[in-house]
Amino acid sequence: MPQKMMDGGIGGHDLSAFTCDEVAFLLSTFASHDPSMDDTDEEEDGGLIHGRGIYVHVAAPLINLDDDLPSSTSDSEDLAHRPLLKAPSSTLAPRSPPHDDTTSYRCVHSDCTEAIKWPRGLCRNHGGVAKCIVRDCVRGPQTGGACINHGGGRRxxxxxxxxxxxxxxxxxxxxxxxxxxxxxxxxxxxxxxxxxxxxxxKRCLAPGCAKGVQRHGYCAVHGQAKACLTVGCRRSNRGKRYCDAHRRQEKDDADDERGQ
Known part of the structure; x- marks a missing residue:
């Protein structure tokens, strides 16, 4: 059990009412306090020692923990109104530890040292976003760092x-x-x-045409789409030089090569 502080004082103030643990807390608090940061000097006024955000009531005595605990209701109510020691939250709350950044990638913008989680490009402050790990690909990454077209994401x-x-x-x-x-x-x-x-x-924009849109808002007939580059194929080019069937076939062949 903490023992009651013996007679003595600090700066003329009687601390005999405090326990050893309480006095130790006061000493450590005032030792770490910078008086130069205070707006006013410390002064005693009505039993309060004023400082920068710190106050301690020294007038009313605290109980001696070696004594018996109160047995009556009146004693309990009296203890409930005893003054308490208080310190500012900035003194008691621990500071957050510094962020340990182990990312090896840096923004390529001039004089910027901001860390980025993708292997190349700009940080978000300079307009950068995560990109596919394949060089010159501007698509967003999926699982594994690559875009869907380059094998990223689930299969x-x-x-x-x-x-x-x-x-x-x-x-x-x-x-x-x-x-x-x-x-x-x-x-x-x-x-x-x-x-x-x-x-x-979407439907073709040509009047009376209900065919599906191929490009620029028109179907293959009204949009003058180019033919598929596959020899012997008469289907229209749906993008990337091939019709749907041969475009899928080309993609599957590329996926097979990556999977080997």
Whole structure:
């Protein structure tokens, strides 16, 4: 049990009412306090020692913990009104430890040392965002650091398929993603809850044409789309030089090469 402080004082103040632990706290507090930062000098006024955010009541005595605990209600109420020691939260609360940044990548902007979590480019303050780890690729990264086109993210769970997952662990080809709302149709939804065949997706802007849009708001016929580059194929170029069928085939071949 803490013992009561013997007769003595600090700066003319009687501290005999405090326990040893309480006096030790006061000494450590005032020892670490910089008087030059105070707006006014310390002074005694009505039993309070004034300092920068620190006050200690020295007038009313505290109980001696070696004595018996109070047995009556009046004694308990008297103890409840005894003065308490108080210190500012800045003295008691520990400071947050400094951030230990082990990231080895830095922003490439001139005179900027901001750490970035991606291996190249700018920090967010200079307009940078995370990018695919493949050089010159500006797509956003997925799991593994690469974009979906370069093998990032989860792959379809069907054996031998390297396409990216849409839903339920499957790619669109194997049933992943939103399906067409037409009864009996298993095609993927292109927009509006239906596949292109059943009215999903955008329609051609040419008057009276209900075909799906290929590019620039028009179907292949009205948009003068280029032909697929595959020899013997008469389908229209859907982007990246090939029709849908040969574009998927080219992508699958590339995925197979990466998976080997």
């Amino acid at each position: 379809c769970k069907i054996g031998g398929c390297h396409r990216s997952v849409q839903t339920r662990g499957l790619c669109k080809t194997h049933g992943g993603g939103v399906r067409c709302g037409q009864d009996g149709c298993a095609n993927s939804s292109q927009g509006g809850g239906f596949c292109r065949r059943h009215g999903g997706g």
